[in-house]
Amino acid sequence: MIEMELIGVRVELPTNAPIVLLREVNGGARLLPIFIGGTEAQAIALALEEVETPRPMTHDLFKNVLDDLGVRLERIIVTELRERTFFAELEFADANGQRRISSRPSDAFALAVRSGAPIFASEEVLAAAGHVADMPLDSEDEPPEEVLDQFREFLDQVNPEDFNG
Numbered sequence: 001m002i003e004m005e006l007i008g009v010r011v012e013l014p015t016n017a018p019i020v021l022l023r024e025v026n027g028g029a030r031l032l033p034i035f036i037g038g039t040e041a042q043a044i045a046l047a048l049e050e051v052e053t054p055r056p057m058t059h060d061l062f063k064n065v066l067d068d069l070g071v072r073l074e075r076i077i078v079t080e081l082r083e084r085t086f087f088a089e090l091e092f093a094d095a096n097g098q099r100r101i102s103s104r105p106s107d108a109f110a111l112a113v114r115s116g117a118p119i120f121a122s123e124e125v126l127a128a129a130g131h132v133a134d135m136p137l138d139s140e141d142e143p144p145e146e147v148l149d150q151f152r153e154f155l156d157q158v159n160p161e162d163f164n165g
Helices: 038-048 056-070 105-115 123-129 144-157
Strands: 002-012 017-024 030-035 072-082 085-096 099-101 119-121
Touching: 002 030, 002 038, 017 038, 017 105, 030 123, 038 056, 038 105, 038 123, 056 072, 056 099, 056 105, 072 099, 072 123, 099 105, 099 123, 099 144, 105 119
Parallel strands: 072 119
Antiparallel strands: 002 017, 002 119, 017 030, 072 085, 085 099
16 A cells, blocks of 8 residues: 545546645655535545535535544555556445445545545555556655646646556
8 A cells, every 4th residue: 555645625627627636745756636515625625625505515514523433543544456447445444443435536635635544555456556656756945836737747647547447
């Protein structure tokens, strides 16, 4: 498993398809784009921007329920890419031990952002759908916008069908 950082949610033009962009932690050079739905993109973006809504949104409610039950979201894992669809699992821990539950990656990301849980991807997923960055991603002097510009160039040349492993 490779630890990933959620860089942000972007919209691919001209299709206006929302994409979550992950990158390897610990000096890795791979980016992992995952197409998601608009509602999920909004939920992730609100959490990233720390926007508080007047009433809990679905992912906030789920996090609140977990907190009240004493269950921690330990991590999320993007486990596989099958027929152009990404799969993820939520790994929970409580007084009774650990368990994993299947999830859409977009829902998993929305919960991870709210709970601070780390995000991981399997090596197989990164090998199939990862994009190696041309420039190092671990430089503290590098503005994040440069990474996003490079990713935008990548998106100009890729289609969702390209991720069919």
